[in-house]
Each structure stands twice: as C-alpha cells, then as structure tokens.
Amino acid sequence: xxxxxxxxxxxxxxxxxxxxxxxxxxxxxxxxxxxxxxxxxxxxxxxxxxxxxxxxxxxxxxxxxxxxxxxxxxxxxxxxxxxxxxxxxxxxxxxxxxxx
Numbered sequence: 001x002x003x004x005x006x007x008x009x010x011x012x013x014x015x016x017x018x019x020x021x022x023x024x025x026x027x028x029x030x031x032x033x034x035x036x037x038x039x040x041x042x043x044x045x046x047x048x049x050x051x052x053x054x055x056x057x058x059x060x061x062x063x064x065x066x067x068x069x070x071x072x073x074x075x076x077x078x079x080x081x082x083x084x085x086x087x088x089x090x091x092x093x094x095x096x097x098x099x100x
Contacts (some may be wrong), residue, residue, distance in 0.1 A: 006067050007063065007065060009031060009037075010031050010061065010064065011029070011062040012030075012031075012040060012059060012061055013026065013062065014028075014044055014057060014059050015057070016055050016056070017058070018054075024055060034090075034091045037084060038081075041061065045057075061079055062076060062079065
C-alpha cells in the first residue's frame with residue numbers, strides 16, 4: 001500500500017436502526033488524523049456490540065481527497081479498516097520521527 005498524496009482526512013458515517021429497520025438516527029464524524037479516526041471507529045464498534053440487542057449499527061468509512069490548487073475534493077466511499085490502519089501506522093511513524 002502507498003499513501004495517496006491527495007489524502008486529506010476521513011469521514012465516518014454511522015447509522016442506527018431499530019430491529020424493524022426504521023431509522024433511529026445517524027451521525028457523521030470527521031478527522032484529519034488517521035490515528036484519531038481509527039480510535040473512533042474501534043470505540044464506536046465496541047459501543048455497538050453493547051447495543052446489539054436493541055439496535056443495529058452500520059458504519060461507513062470514507063476517505064477524503066483534495067486535488068489541485070483550487071482545492072477540489074473527492075470522497076472515496078469504500079476504504080477498508082486495513083487501509084485506515086496503514087495510514088495510522090504511517091502517521092505514527094511521522095510523529096515518532098519528529099520527537100526530540
């Protein structure tokens with residue numbers, strides 16, 4: 001895997017539905033940090049396990065890209081958690097390399 005230089009951040013859309021399929025609510029979270037988004041995704045999935053008896057949670061991870069000098073953007077709709085982990089590990093390497 002390689003880091004896409006146009007990568008600008010992440011979106012996580014979560015949907016909560018009742019057992020009959022009716023929408024209860026939804027939220028969208030945004031992070032530029034891959035580390036923060038990975039932590040949030042794992043936290044929300046853990047929370048969803050506890051709520052599994054009464055509601056169904058769905059999570060949709062999206063990667064945001066920015067292109068060109070006019071800052072056009074695009075959202076990739078199907079990145080995997082593995083890709084998020086890869087970006088988080090590279091981000092952590094940069095943080096560690098810049099520590100005094």
